[in-house]
Amino acid sequence: NAGVMQNPRHLVRRRGQEARLRCSPVKGHSHVYWYRQLPEEGLKFMVYLQKENIIDESGMPKERFSAEFPKEGPSILRIQQVVRGDSAAYFCASSLGTGSTGELFFGEGSRLTVL
């Protein structure tokens, strides 16, 4: 998957706890996207970030979810007070630019299970 690293690969949380998912993009990529995939469904766009900026968060739930991509370090998707419905696979993707090149490289995903 062209170097997008996500961790943890699997995360188990109890209801009400916090989940933090990390994504290191391909070296040199400054555009990061987060997608959520429920079982047996396609990926749903959540948020698009560039370094230190949120560009498009139209797919993010209004509450409990936040994302950042700091100047240094990985992008973080944070889910506060998790509920069972948050159980899903969360995929990060990165690209060099925003042109319609199709070159969006995905990580292997972080699978969140909420008990």
Next chain:
Amino acid sequence: GESVGLHLPTLSVQEGDNSIINCAYSNSASDYFIWYKQESGKGPQFIIDIRSNMDKRQGQRVTVLLNKTVKHLSLQIAATQPGDSAVYFCAENRKGGKLIFGQGTELSVKP
């Protein structure tokens, strides 16, 4: 609302046969589409893309066809192999790199 959807959720083919996976879209302004392959437990992997100014594009063993009149695209895999077993998604690339994915078709290859 706008959507990208697939006709069939599952497809089973014999090894060596050709596979055809279909996808319908509703946004007539869509101008760029991508097919992804997702193996179990992995992230989506880019297969092939096509722009709306084309109606056919070929890669290695794969061909994508786009019919803008009926807003339909298909992925053809020649000489399907066991390693092709996966879920295939079509996706529409919106401005800013945002992808709208279809539900997916699970391809199963029988030896």
